[in-house]
Structures are given as C-alpha cells and as structure tokens.
Amino acid sequence: MPARAKVLLLALLMLLTLPVGSALLGCQPALREGGRPLERIAALQLAVRLANAECQERYECAPFNETSYTIARAEDRWTWGGLDLVGEAGFSARVSFDASGGDRQVEVFYSTDEVMPLY
Numbered sequence: 001m002p003a004r005a006k007v008l009l010l011a012l013l014m015l016l017t018l019p020v021g022s023a024l025l026g027c028q029p030a031l032r033e034g035g036r037p038l039e040r041i042a043a044l045q046l047a048v049r050l051a052n053a054e055c056q057e058r059y060e061c062a063p064f065n066e067t068s069y070t071i072a073r074a075e076d077r078w079t080w081g082g083l084d085l086v087g088e089a090g091f092s093a094r095v096s097f098d099a100s101g102g103d104r105q106v107e108v109f110y111s112t113d114e115v116m117p118l119y
Helices: 003-017 019-024 040-059
Strands: 071-074 077-081 091-098 105-110
Touching (some): 040 071, 040 077, 040 091
Antiparallel strands (some): 071 077, 077 091, 091 105
C-alpha cells in the first residue's frame, strides 16, 4: 500500500474515533452526552473501531468487523473479543470500556502457526 494511502487511512481512522469527526461523517459518537451508557450497537461499533485503530497502528491492517466477536456487558463494563489463535487473518483483539465508552483498554494479538524450537 502506498505511503500516502496509509496516511489517509490512518487519518480517517483517527477522525472516526473523535466524537466531532464521527458526527461530521454521520457516525454515532463514542460517548453519550452526560455520560449515559452506550447501547449495544454503539458499544459494538466503538469496540470494532478501537480494535482496528490499534491493529492499524501496530500491523498496518484493520481486519475486524461487527461479526468478529459478540459484545457483552457485565455490570458497568462492555467487553468484546479475546485471544483467538485462529482469529481474522491471525489477528484477535480484546477491548473493554466502561458503560459510557470511557476507561478504554485495547489489546491486539497476532498469532502464527509457526512452531519455534524450545532450545
């Protein structure tokens, strides 16, 4: 992928993670006004955006979509994904955030089927 295309893609991903940029592009902002809890679909979209942004930064790809994992809410925290050794093209992600979309934790994993010697 040409360097200019990478920069444009990264800029678009960064714009989508900002509430103002999301509103300008017709997307739902990550946080609700007044810190109200995110609804399931908004939480799922946020999780996918966060996972793809982290993966783009580290591996220059964005393999996740809304069907990659299910999202679950336990108490006041949304969680999505986990370590998956046969994930999307070898990638998997674990994302969590509080009910309103704050206190974000994002981990991206890359798995290969290469076996390394123990010695």
